[in-house]
Amino acid sequence: MTAPTRKGVHARLAVSPPGEPPRFRPGRTLRLRVEFVRQLKRRRTQFAGAVVVLLPVIMAVAFKVGGAPEGRRSGVTLVSLATVGASNFTMFVEFAAVGFLLVVLVALFCGDTVASEASWSSLRYLLALPVPRARLLRQKLVVALSLSFATIVALPAWSLAVGTVFFGSAPAQSPVSGTLSFGDSLGRLGIVIVYVCIQSLIVAGLAFLLSVSVDNPLGAVGGAVLLFVVSNIIDQITALGSARNYLPTHFQYAWVDALSPQISWDNMIRGTGVALAYGAVLLAIAWLRFERKDVTS
Template identity: 50%
Template sequence: MTAPTTAPPGAAAPAGTAPGYRPGRTLPLRVEALRQLKRRRTYVMAGLLAALPFVLALAFWIGGGPDGRGNNRITLMDTATASGANFAATCLFVSAGFLLVVPVALFCGDTVASEASWSSLRYLLAAPVPRARLLWSKLAVGLAFSAAAMVLLPLVALAVGTAAYGWGPLQLPTGGALPAGDAVPRLALAVGFVFVSQLVTAGLAFWLSTRTDAPLGAVGGAVGLTIIGNVLDAVTALGDWREFLPAHWQFAWADALQPQLEWGGMAKGAAVSVTYALILVALAFRGFARKDIVS
């Protein structure tokens, strides 16, 4: 079920094409964004992400703050209450491995599959919305909501941490500190890398969303395969092969919080994630263009 092509300006419309039809104006991004924004799962996910800093601050208040004196090495968790910047970095550390995977898989995996589950997908294409236009609109909105989720957590954490522990330099576990004025741009860079590293999860969820009519299958499949990637990265016997796993570079953002900014790990991780994401998105477009839409 494909949409007819539009006629060039000044030319007669092809047979079967409505006058004034413009494929590029179908399913505007603002319409798709409003549809996704009004869904309950969007507010539930935003609430969970915003609640994490409060839960963590409450845990530190009850437990008396982190204490690394029993360890031979100081970790980022041990410096969590040093300042608002440290608290934001700690929240990013505890959530980057799994929690931030969930909103990305949800917003990108629940797009096309949800339309199919509601039996509204074929009606969208009959509007007519070209298949490529539909996918681009849903992918763009899914990525935008995923980016918003990535930004929401550290922003709330920075506000909560500043209110609880004060505004100050970012104390580094390796020794030394980053001035408060430098800490915020470094944290922004870390958040940006986390988003790029999650593009492979977004691409995987989006591809699965075009292959199934079950949104939970697309979201759960993307989360499950991401977990498998983390497990494989823990298998040291794989040696250098682990460098081809996106999970191997998921904490490379910590290089942004060093006295001297290190780009090597983040550059390699970004290259791996973007490569996988482009392949998965291309597979999604190729498969959806040939799919018989009956939902």
């Protein structure tokens, strides 16, 4: 390659003596806006967004084409009421997505954030900039959790919109008994969203810990999901009795208590306690590990 402009560079360097040392403010490094731009332009973020947008539409079309599903022998279920109206449709989408899809997406946002920087080698340049390590993690976590929560909010919100178009805004019908007005069901939906956000702290913490421990994004995301699935499987062993209450996934679905005529808060309260404890422990380990880690990748 020829370098016709290089002489200009030399001239410029010659007249640019080192001035005052730059004023460096650690609190301004890697601002959230910058990190958001870095993450939002990524394919995986756009892919996740596409899934959230398409899933409710696909489900609504499937229900429209395949007809209303029938109640099974176990009684009236959320799925058999899915086509009653927008609220019921949303509840069903939420029920179907919480177990795996939202777990994967949260694990993706939180597990991939540091590990992918390590795999691109850009992590060491951020640290050499220097972005203080604790701040790097904080900014990354804030952005990853924001994206996670945005997904958790966006899925039901979008489902509500899609459901209204396909099935109208009939009052929500509870599988237990009776109906909830549209306003009531919005309130219940809000409770559900808040609880799912709190519960997602567990998988977020797990993924984030793996993200700072592993230089491979796939390992971090996959590892978090794998551990989550294992916890779910152990939760199926009823012989474990009350020991299962301490599994990270045990209270994952406690939000369905918010759909009963009388909201029962007990398991949501327990689940919140468990999520806070797990989230704090996992994130603390992540911070300590990263602070003393030798960045060699």
